[in-house]
Amino acid sequence: MHTRPGIPSSLEAFIRAMPKVELHVHLEGSIRPEILLELAARNGVRLPARSVEELREWYTFKSFDHFVEVYLAAAGCIKTPDDVERITLDFLAGQAEQNVLHTEVTYTASTQRMQSGIPLDDQLAAINRARDAARREHGVTMSLTIDYPRHLDPDEFVGVAEWASDNMSRGVTALGLGGPEVGYPPELFRRAFEVAREAGLPSVPHAGETVGPESIRGALRYLNAVRIGHGVRCLEDPELVAELRERQLPLEVCPTSNVCLGVAPSFSEHTLPRLVDAGLYVTLNSDDPPMFGTTLTDEYLKASSAFGFGAPEVEDMVMKAAQATLLGEEEKKDLVSRVERGFADLSESGSQS
Numbered sequence: 001m002h003t004r005p006g007i008p009s010s011l012e013a014f015i016r017a018m019p020k021v022e023l024h025v026h027l028e029g030s031i032r033p034e035i036l037l038e039l040a041a042r043n044g045v046r047l048p049a050r051s052v053e054e055l056r057e058w059y060t061f062k063s064f065d066h067f068v069e070v071y072l073a074a075a076g077c078i079k080t081p082d083d084v085e086r087i088t089l090d091f092l093a094g095q096a097e098q099n100v101l102h103t104e105v106t107y108t109a110s111t112q113r114m115q116s117g118i119p120l121d122d123q124l125a126a127i128n129r130a131r132d133a134a135r136r137e138h139g140v141t142m143s144l145t146i147d148y149p150r151h152l153d154p155d156e157f158v159g160v161a162e163w164a165s166d167n168m169s170r171g172v173t174a175l176g177l178g179g180p181e182v183g184y185p186p187e188l189f190r191r192a193f194e195v196a197r198e199a200g201l202p203s204v205p206h207a208g209e210t211v212g213p214e215s216i217r218g219a220l221r222y223l224n225a226v227r228i229g230h231g232v233r234c235l236e237d238p239e240l241v242a243e244l245r246e247r248q249l250p251l252e253v254c255p256t257s258n259v260c261l262g263v264a265p266s267f268s269e270h271t272l273p274r275l276v277d278a279g280l281y282v283t284l285n286s287d288d289p290p291m292f293g294t295t296l297t298d299e300y301l302k303a304s305s306a307f308g309f310g311a312p313e314v315e316d317m318v319m320k321a322a323q324a325t326l327l328g329e330e331e332k333k334d335l336v337s338r339v340e341r342g343f344a345d346l347s348e349s350g351s352q353s
Contacts, residue, residue, distance in 0.1 A: 006304075006305040006306075006308075007301065007304050007305050011304060011310065011311060012301060014311055014314075014346060015297060015300045015301055015304065015314060016098075016297055016301075017099065017346060018099065018314070018315070018318065018342065018343065018346060019099055019101050019318065019338065019339045019342030019343065020098060020099055020100040020101065020296055020297070020300075020318055020321075021100065021101060021102050021103070021283075021318060021321035021322045021325065021335070021339065022095070022100050022102075022103045022104070022285055022286065022296050022321065023103075023104045023227065023250070023252045023283050023285055023321055023324060023325065024104075024106065024229055024230075024252035024254055024283075024285035024286075024287060025103060025105060025106065025285060025286050025287060025288075025289065025296075026105070026106045026107070026108075026178075026287065026288050027087065027088065027091060027105050027106065027107045027127075028071065028074055028075045028078070028087075028107070028108060028111070028112075029071055029074070029287065029288030029289075029290075029291055030087075030091045030094075030288065030289055030290060031074045031077075031087050031090075031091075031290070032090060032094070032290050033052050033055035033056050033058075033059055033290065034052050034055075035086065035087060035090050036055060036073075036074055036077055037051075037052060037055055038086075039077040039078065039079075039083055039086070039087075040077045042083075043077060043079040043080075043083070045076060045077045045079075047073060047077075048073075058070065059290055059291055059293075060293065061260045061291060061292055061293065064261055064262070067260070067261070067288075067291060070291055071288070071291065075108075075111055075112065075115055076115055076116075078112055078115070078116060078118075079116045079118075080116070080118065081118060081122045081123065081125065081126035082126070084112070084118065084123050084126035084127060084130075085126040085127070085129050085130045086130075088126070088127050088130035088131065088134075088142075089130040089133060089134065091105075092130060092131070092134035092138065092140055092142060093134070093138065094295075095134075095138075095140055095142075095296075096134065096138035096139070096140045098295060098296055098297045099342070100140060100296055101139075101140055101141065101335065101338055101339060101342070102140065102141045102142065102143075102322070102325060102327070102335050103140070103141075103142045103143075104142075104143050104144075104145055104173065104174065104325060104326065105142055105143070105144055105145065106144075106145045106147050106176050106178065106229075107123075107127070107144050107145070107146060107147070108146075108147055108148070108149060108178065109123050109124070109146055109160070109163075110148055110149075110152070110156070110157075110160050111149065120160075120163050124144075124167060124170060124171070124172075127144065127171070128170060128171055131171060141331075141335070142171070143171050143172070143173040143174075143325075143326065143327060144171050144172045144173065144174075145172075145173065145174040145175070145176040145204055146160065146163075146164040146172055146174075146175055146176065147175070147176030147177055147178045147205075147206075148160055148161075148175075148176070148177055148178070148179075148189070148192070149178055149179035150177060150178065150179035150180055150181065150184035150188070150189070151179050151180055151184060152179075154188050154189050154191070154192065155191075157189055157191075157192040158191050158192045158195055160192070161175055161192035161193065161195040161196045161201075162195055164196065164201060165195060165196055165198075165199035165200075165201045166199075168199070168200070168201055172201070173201075173202070173325075173326040173327065174201065174202045174203070174204040174226075174227075174326050175192070175193060175196040175201050175202070175203055175204070176203075176204050176205055176206070176229065177189055177193075177205035177206055177207075177219075177223070178206050178229075179206075180210070181206070181207070181209060181210045181211040181215050182210055182211055185211075185214075185215065185218050186205060186207065186215065186218035186219045186221075186222045186223050187218055187222040189205075189222075189223065190222045190223065193205075193222070193223040193224060197224055202226045202227075202326050203219075203223045203224050203225045203226060204225060204226065204227045204228075204229060204252075204326075205219045205223050205225055205228070205229060206228075206229035206230055207219035207225070207228050207229065207230065207231060208228060208230055208231040208232060208233040208234055209229070209230035209231075209232065209233070209258070209261070209263055210261070210263065211233070212233045212236050212237070213233060213234055213236050213237035213240045215233075216228055216231055216233070216234050216240060216244075217237075217240060220243075220249075225249070226249070226250075226326075227249065227250045227251070227252060227324060227326075228244075228249065228250070228251050228252065229252045230251070230252065230253065230254060230257075230258070230263075231244075231251035231252070231253070232251070232253060232258060232263060232264070232270075232271050232275065233263075234251070234275075234280070235271055235274060235275065235278070241278055241280065244280055244281075245278060245279045245280055248281045249281060250281045250282075250283055250320065250321075250324040251275065251280060251281060251282055251283065252283055252285050253272060253275065253282055253283060253284060253285065254284075254285045254286060254287035254299075255267055255270045255272055255284075255299060255302070255303065256286070256287070256292045256293070256294040256298070256299060256302070257286075257287035257288065257292050257294075258270060260292045267302055267306050268306045270306070272284075272303060272307060273307045276313070281320060281324070282317060282320065283317060283320050283321040283324060284296070284299050284300060284303060284317050284321070285299065286298075286299055300314055300317075315343055318339060318343075319336075319339060319340075322335055322336045322339045323336060
């Protein structure tokens with residue numbers, strides 16, 4: 001096995017084998033080039049590359065505009081409920097390969113409805129078929145955060161929030177908010193999150209990525225966020241850091257994504273260790289893994305290499321992710337037990353550093 005620089009082989013083996021939980025990953029941003037090529041051929045969509053090798057090169061992150069281009073092209077290859085099921089099945093198989101026991105997946109159903117006309121209910125039914133199959137075949141589980149792009153109509157988002165709230169018994173566990181932060185502060189979307197809160201659907205918006213602490217404060221004040229997608233720029237405001245630390249409000253940190261999108265200059269200069277040292281509730285995530293050339297496993301490996309995290313620190317972040325899921329009480333208890341058993345088994349086998 002190739003060992004990453006700065007990581008003992010035993011720690012690398014531990015990270016690869018350990019149970020994992022992921023809270024921040026976009027389904028449409030997780031379509032592998034192989035699957036995208038398959039969907040494009042099936043649906044007669046022309047892509048700027050014709051082979052898997054060319055697609056992998058095209059997928060390689062070059063700029064934010066390029067990222068948007070790839071993301072929209074990937075979403076544009078989804079034309080039917082069967083396509084939605086296909087990408088979900090492939091995604092969950094990939095999670096199972098990494099021993100990701102549970103994933104809270106962000107999905108932008110409104111974009112697919114606009115692009116391909118697939119009704120929201122049909123999209124959810126397709127995802128749930130894949131979700132059930134993955135549980136049977138791989139033993140992994142998944143729930144959905146239904147998000148909405150900030151640059152679209154806030155009034156339409158209210159309808160999406162109502163639909164998401166009506167489907168809490170069908171795997172929807174949160175309402176999210178994505179898209180460009182600049183020019184679209186959280187308060188614009190207050191009504192949609194009020195609808196969700198009245199129904200008991202938790203709020204997990206993106207904030208504090210490309211806009212600073214005011215975005216996080218807005219998400220807390222106006223959207224009643226129970227977790228923050230990214231949140232890394234909280235460090236610019238000591239009072240906000242103190243509030244987040246006191247509340248132990250989970251941050252869904254995605255280091256490679258932050259580097260690619262210019263939020264951090266490099267992985268080694270990412271604020272992850274400062275967030276941890278500040279006593280904040282930090283979880284590690286992959287965001288849009290094939291588009292950023294990463295996986296959840298890679299995020300743990302790179303963090304361990306760059307910042308000297310050992311098995312205890314890595315295990316702590318996994319346990320924090322498990323405890324921060326928005327599953328029902330019994331489901332969460334079962335997940336936490338499965339994760340604890342996984343680590344106990346690794347400890348007994350001596351697979352740790």
